[in-house]
Amino acid sequence: MAKRVLNVEDDPDIRTFVSTVLEENGYTPIMAKDGEEGIKKVREEKPDLIILDILMPKQSGIKMYHDLKTDDSLKSIPVVMLSGVSRRTFLRSQAALTEFGDETVPEPQAYLEKPVEPEDLAETLKKILG
């Protein structure tokens, strides 16, 4: 059975790009357009991996990542960050959330900065999902 990958991304062009890469590499894409919808889809669909953008309406990827990794039932799902926001900022923001009293969270399985080449994305997914 094809592995299911949830892509949380507000830009429709990037959603189409990611969806194409996923299908071409034998994965089943699931789409969400912001963090709020993303977390809902994670609970409903229990995907095998999440590709997560950061700067989005309603709920950012920073908050969604933190919520995922502090939820016992969801924390084992691997996450690949795909964003224009730098990895350094992402790590600092997670540290800042920890500083404000929240639980410490592990780093994501991979961090890809936009724009990403289709081969790099496919290879990253293959490494994690096999």
Place this chain on the structure above:
Amino acid sequence: MKINTMLFVSEFEELWFDALQSLMGLRKCGLNHVVFLHVIKREKVAMRRGTGFLKQEEVKLKEIADIRFIDWAETLFEEGMEVGAHIAIGNVLPKIISVSEIENVDLIVTARIERGKFEELYAGSEISELLRRTSKPVLVYNYLSQSSKAGDDPFERLLLALDWSVSSERVLDLVLALSGATKRVEIVHVLSEKEVGKLSKMEAHKLERENKKRLDDVCDIFVKERIDARPHLYIGQTEEQIKKAATEHKSSMIVLGTRKKSIWKEKWVGSIAHSLAENSELPVLIIPAEGS
């Protein structure tokens, strides 16, 4: 009333990151979420004869806005804040209204929005229309026209103009919610010269006493919250006197409410809040009447 989420509307020509940073004093009052909105005017990418819809132009403008917002967001994310962004094409006003509702924001921050002269003549200004169509507090941030630096904290010295209308209570609630960011509040009520002129000397004194008492009562509320507050009674034309008071007391922002009026009455009679938002050099925080 609370301010946890702020909508920051930027055309990138008037409100820059330093304007946003100057509002970070609001973090002391609970601000933890900033939503950016940039609206690309339709005419910039609209269908043209011979070229059709300018898709490439749309992609380019969206990309530019995205790069700017990412840069701004990185600073806020690193401070542990939540940040969201909307980049849209269309008319600014409907987008402000819809995003403010989708994101359930507590405060809208915008600069003056330019409209064509003809459009302004029949439809009024965008700010007036925004104030009519939202019940959320709106901060019209005219910081570039100020002589002060953009880095100054606009919430530090407030001029609170009260007209004792129903909306005054909402205004008071909001200003009290800002207490963490505020050092001093000048509380001003303006008596109309015309109104006072009709009264006998005794009646005028009575009116003065009544209003001073009300101002003192409001001051006491702030003093309880450990905010330095001073009462001031002015006489004259309301808008002029508010501006005068703000200058005299070196205020960093004017705060006032609006009264609920019909669109036609407002268009022809005008509104002090709308006029101040359009003309004041200081930032103006307007709390629309409930049910706007």
